[in-house]
Amino acid sequence: MWKVKFFLIILVLFVNCKRAYGDEEVCDHDLGFRCNSGSIINCLDVCNGKKDCEDGSDEFLRNDVTESPCRNLECPNDHVKCNYGACIPMNYQCDNNYNCADNSDEWKYYCHKHKDNPEEFKSCESGDFIPKNKFCNGKVDCPRFNDDSDEWPHLCNLWPCPVKTHFRCKSGGCIPLTKKCDNNKDCYDNSDEKYCGRKVTKNPVSTTPNQGCLIRQDPNYYIKNVLENYNINPGDRVPVNTLIIIKCRNNFVFHGNYHEQRRICEKNGVWNSPLPHCIKYCDAEILNNSKSTTALCSFEGAGVPCNNIVPDTIAKVSCADSYKMPEQLGDSASYEMTCKSDGNWSTRKANCEPICGRYASDSASVAPWHVGVKTYLNQMCGGTIVSPSIVITALHCVQFEDEPALSVDKVVVIIAGNSVNVSEIIVGGQIDVALLKLSEILTLSKNIRPICRTESEYIVNSTKAFLHGWPKDTNKVTDVFHKTELDVLSRHNCSANLNGTYICVRPAYKLDRIETLCEGDSGSGIIAESDGVNYIIGILSFKPGRNVKCTNEPIVAVRFNQIPESLKTRISSDEEPLYDMGLLINPMVK
Numbered sequence: 038m039w040k041v042k043f044f045l046i047i048l049v050l051f052v053n054c055k056r057a058y059g060d061e062e063v064c065d066h067d068l069g070f071r072c073n074s075g076s077i078i079n080c081l082d083v084c085n086g087k088k089d090c091e092d093g094s095d096e097f098l099r100n101d102v103t104e105s106p107c108r109n110l111e112c113p114n115d116h117v118k119c120n121y122g123a124c125i126p127m128n129y130q131c132d133n134n135y136n137c138a139d140n141s142d143e144w145k146y147y148c149h150k151h152k153d154n155p156e157e158f159k160s161c162e163s164g165d166f167i168p169k170n171k172f173c174n175g176k177v178d179c180p181r182f183n184d185d186s187d188e189w190p191h192l193c194n195l196w197p198c199p200v201k202t203h204f205r206c207k208s209g210g211c212i213p214l215t216k217k218c219d220n221n222k223d224c225y226d227n228s229d230e231k232y233c234g235r236k237v238t239k240n241p242v243s244t245t246p247n248q249g250c251l252i253r254q255d256p257n258y259y260i261k262n263v264l265e266n267y268n269i270n271p272g273d274r275v276p277v278n279t280l281i282i283i284k285c286r287n288n289f290v291f292h293g294n295y296h297e298q299r300r301i302c303e304k305n306g307v308w309n310s311p312l313p314h315c316i317k318y319c320d321a322e323i324l325n326n327s328k329s330t331t332a333l334c335s336f337e338g339a340g341v342p343c344n345n346i347v348p349d350t351i352a353k354v355s356c357a358d359s360y361k362m363p364e365q366l367g368d369s370a371s372y373e374m375t376c377k378s379d380g381n382w383s384t385r386k387a388n389c390e391p392i393c394g395r396y397a398s399d400s401a402s403v404a405p406w407h408v409g410v411k412t413y414l415n416q417m418c419g420g421t422i423v424s425p426s427i428v429i430t431a432l433h434c435v436q437f438e439d440e441p442a443l444s445v446d447k448v449v450v451i452i453a454g455n456s457v458n459v460s461e462i463i464v465g466g467q468i469d470v471a472l473l474k475l476s477e478i479l480t481l482s483k484n485i486r487p488i489c490r491t492e493s494e495y496i497v498n499s500t501k502a503f504l505h506g507w508p509k510d511t512n513k514v515t516d517v518f519h520k521t522e523l524d525v526l527s528r529h530n531c532s533a534n535l536n537g538t539y540i541c542v543r544p545a546y547k548l549d550r551i552e553t554l555c556e557g558d559s560g561s562g563i564i565a566e567s568d569g570v571n572y573i574i575g576i577l578s579f580k581p582g583r584n585v586k587c588t589n590e591p592i593v594a595v596r597f598n599q600i601p602e603s604l605k606t607r608i609s610s611d612e613e614p615l616y617d618m619g620l621l622i623n624p625m626v627k
């Protein structure tokens with residue numbers, strides 16, 4: 038037994054510029070369904086295709102099928118929908134009995150599709166099926182009841198008829214050109230044997246008779262005729278009994294968020310219900326294509342979901358956790374975009390900038406920019422988040438002596454306790470740094486934030502710095518790292534012939550304990566603080582000798598502002614531009 042649950046979607050009314058959402062159960066299971074006439078029927082009899090109320094009110098047939106509450110009913114698997122939405126068992130469809138209250142289960146043209154050779158046969162108006170190639174062939178082939186529907190001019194005139202090889206009968210049928218003027222009547226109206234003495238100068242295409250139904254000239258319509266599979270254009274007229282499927286072009290939809298509507302052209306040349314209008318949505322995607330922002334949408338003061346955005350909707354864009362509004366946009370916490378009547382937004386969508394180099398909590402042991410780098414051999418190094426999906430580490434952590442860099446599947450980055458895959462390892466020559474491009478854009482939080490970069494000489498020449506590393510003597514995956522204070526020495530204190538690409542660091546002297554730097558600290562960022570903001574100034578490059586795992590001697594580090602230009606470019610191009618399109622203003626690096 039399937040559960041009946043109906044929701045009455047009160048349709049969005051654009052006519053009076055008012056819109057309301059709501060749902061209401063159409064049938065109360067305890068009380069049953071009350072027909073308009075007053076009698077009560079079982080809920081299961083509502084929207085089942087059969088008029089169980091004497092007035093038929095349980096089937097909600099409406100002029101506009103989209104307004105029938107049956108529309109929103111979900112059918113069980115072995116059921117199919119009537120055009121207005123009721124559910125009937127699948128085997129009732131095309132069984133020559135009317136089972137839908139609107140008879141839509143027996144639409145000839147539709148049912149025909151379900152015959153054994155759907156492509157080969159077509160149905161006559163009287164219901165007989167004849168081979169498709171007998172349609173519009175100039176001759177009446179429907180066998181019974183003087184039915185000439187296979188040669189109806191308004192139908193046949195829509196059929197393709199190649200001008201070079203075929204002749205179109207006045208009645209619309211199409212015959213091979215060789216049959217014209219062959220003294221046989223091939224067009225049933227005899228038009229192929231007329232004017233045979235004279236040269237035909239004009240294309241003898243008869244004009245489409247002024248019958249059938251006109252499709253409104255809506256440039257946003259995309260129309261298909263289920264029967265013929267060829268496209269019909271807005272402004273065209275289609276023959277009586279044609280079932281058309283109308284869709285809206287990209288970014289347009291119908292009233293009530295329907296993506297497809299069906300209409301039948303009825304006998305007197307009127308649509309079975311008025312043709313719907315396509316409405317342009319504003320692009321919802323741009324509200325959702327950056328992790329740096331969040332958006333709340335409202336319409337006439339009431340909150341609405343940020344999708345299918347109709348004109349006059351206001352989107353209030355704020356920065357996501359650990360992002361801040363770019364300076365260009367002032368210091369307000371949010372800005373507004375309004376969906377205009379042409380379906381464009383009133384202003385461009387701007388992105389927020391990551392908050393870099395700041396601890397979110399008081400605990401400085403949680404360095405949100407510091408990550409672990411682990412290889413398949415379980416070697417561990419440190420690394421630093423420098424942009425939304427790039428971590429910088431030491432080259433020797435991901436490339437062993439005289440070998441090419443490891444393949445990406447042999448390296449993972451441990452960020453806030455979770456493993457993140459690497460999609461690319463970017464090296465910059467012999468210098469001991471590598472960028473790890475992550476397979477995802479990080480979702481920033483108080484535990485995950487990039488470090489700041491700077492060109493300020495005052496900061497990059499700082500003599501006090503620190504780094505975070507794995508806790509000593511443990512292999513645990515963790516997000517609490519060990520902080521080591523450092524003195525930055527002259528590079529000559531490491532080696533007499535070091536050039537300016539390098540700096541030299543050593544654990545700061547402390548009276549109460551002796552700090553060391555260890556193998557697993559390689560690749561960690563050398564961080565300098567200024568005014569409460571932390572900047573990366575170097576990458577530790579500790580390649581221990583034999584039997585040396587830890588040391589308190591000076592160690593070489595690569596100066597961050599001396600890394601190759603190609604790496605700097607990769608980092609800055611990983612940052613989101615302020616605007617997605619058009620004028621690109623890169624967020625300032627601070």
Ligand SMILES: *[C@@H]1O[C@H](CO)[C@@H](O)[C@H](O)[C@H]1NC(C)=O
Pocket residue numbers: 321322325343344
């Ligand atoms: C925004 O994107 C997320 C995930 O990519 C998706 O789950 C959500 O439905 C989207 N929201 C809108 C309004 O498109």
Ligand SMILES: *[C@@H]1O[C@H](CO)[C@@H](O)[C@H](O)[C@H]1NC(C)=O
Pocket residue numbers: 379380381
């Ligand atoms: C709306 O946006 C489209 C492109 O998305 C553009 O071609 C069109 O000119 C815009 N219309 C207005 C009135 O700005």
Ligand SMILES: *[C@@H]1O[C@H](CO)[C@@H](O)[C@H](O)[C@H]1NC(C)=O
Pocket residue numbers: 446458476
């Ligand atoms: C990371 O890569 C491994 C294999 O290399 C794969 O099994 C896993 O699903 C990936 N994880 C994510 C989050 O993509």
Ligand SMILES: *[C@@H]1O[C@H](CO)[C@@H](O)[C@H](O)[C@H]1NC(C)=O
Pocket residue numbers: 494495497498537
């Ligand atoms: C910073 O260090 C570089 C290289 O050692 C040096 O050329 C420069 O003068 C220093 N700048 C300041 C402000 O100390």
Ligand SMILES: *[C@@H]1O[C@H](CO)[C@@H](O)[C@H](O)[C@H]1NC(C)=O
Pocket residue numbers: 526527529530
């Ligand atoms: C660094 O080297 C200089 C000489 O270049 C020396 O005077 C100084 O004592 C050394 N500093 C340390 C901490 O080793």
Ligand SMILES: *[C@@H]1O[C@H](CO)[C@@H](O)[C@H](O)[C@H]1NC(C)=O
Pocket residue numbers: 467468536537538
């Ligand atoms: C510094 O030395 C390294 C080799 O140790 C070399 O690759 C690099 O180009 C040198 N840089 C400068 C600025 O001379």
